[in-house]
Amino acid sequence: MSKEKNITYHDISRMANVAIGTVSRYFNGEKISDKTKVKIDNVLKEIDYVPNFAASTLRKRSSDVYVVTPTSENETINMPLINGIKFELNLRNINFFQFMSSPNPETYEKDIKYINQRNPLGIICFMPKKINNSLIKTLKEVKVSEIITYNYEIEGMKHHCIKFPEIFKILAKKIDEKFPNNNVAFLGIKNADTLNQKMFQEVHDNFINGIKKSPVTFHYLEKNDFSSINEWMEKTAEYCPANIVVCETHVLSVSLYEFLYRNNIRNKFIISDIGKNDFSQKMIDADIKVTIDYFKVGRQLVKSFFGETTSNDQVYDIIFK
CATH class of the missing domain: 3.40.50.2300 (Response regulator)
Known part of the structure; x- marks a missing residue:
């Protein structure tokens, strides 16, 4: 439908199957149910209403x-x-x-x-x-x-923003203290697929600067999925010197765990996971868990929206087995 045509409340109420009074309350910013609001939203998008x-x-x-x-x-x-x-x-x-x-x-x-x-x-x-x-x-x-x-x-x-650079900096220091003199591999995603470019570089720099007692190699995969992990492991599992693998994302952790488990080599590696504390993270049984309280992150986001300070509220825990 052309946006040039005059659209009335009656037209919108008929298309959304709601009362004309409800349409009026919608446009006046008055309270209506979420379900009804979505119905009217969809109609307005469909007719390209401006x-x-x-x-x-x-x-x-x-x-x-x-x-x-x-x-x-x-x-x-x-x-x-x-x-x-x-x-x-x-x-x-x-x-x-x-x-x-x-x-x-x-x-x-x-x-x-x-x-x-x-x-x-x-x-x-x-x-x-x-x-x-x-x-x-x-x-x-x-x-x-x-x-x-x-x-x-x-x-x-x-x-x-969740302070991922800070998280990986502290994670690196804890790994350095608990597992010195090992070989560490960091698994991330190319082209800053999951982080903006500035944060992507800060995570890289903070992690490598936090490891003092072990060599670190960085491996950036094409995609945040199992196929990329599978391809990487098939090429590197035989000769990769790393025995500690730190994953940038939860999806990478899940994919890595699945590959190691299927190939009966899970016990050869210390692996990390990062994500929310749910069934998926428990299923991986990672040796190092970075758990993020996303409910608290959501509350912080609203506080930032209103200009309130949230810098002192920690939203993550780092747990070693």
Whole structure:
């Protein structure tokens, strides 16, 4: 449907199968159910509806915060993190809405523009892995709403990042103290697939600077999946001198454990894991566990959104068998 055509509340209510009064409350920022709001959101996206900007700026800013997640069939949402955000917002009597966007940067950018037209209190952005200049420009141009990015730093914008460089620095020092005079391999992902480039380099530098008593080799794989681990192990398992393998991601840890277990060589290696304390981490039975409290991270993210200090709140534990 063309955006040039006049769209009435009646049209939207008919397409969303909700009452006209509900549509009115939606546009006035009044309370309606999450389910109903999603139905109206979907209709407006389908018809490519653009509100009248002059009219929308006259409307009082809502007390809604949108969490935008670039979800795809190959990715899962970190629910403890989302629940932490929702919990902290509820404590402040602020409405929480999760907006499922796309990993495609063009679609993600369009969704940010659409959400901003709703005049929310704020937007929390879980960034897609692929980011272009146009998306960054759009994020910087959001003025009506407060906006913050998670685990991705953009100059001039609020951001909240888990301190992975600090985590791996402390992890390296603990390994150096507990397992001196060994051979250590660090497994990561090429092209900063899971971290932005600045953090990627800091993790590398902090880890190698933290190991003083053992040689360290770095191995960066093509993808964050089992096939990459399988290929790496088949090429290096026979001659790789490392007996301690530190994994940058939980997926790498799971894949490494599965390969070692299948090939009856699990007891030849000391392996690490990093992630949330759940069944998957327990299943790996890693020798070194970095456990991140993502519920607390979610709460911290909201505090950063409101400009509150969170630097003294530790969100991780490092546990050795």
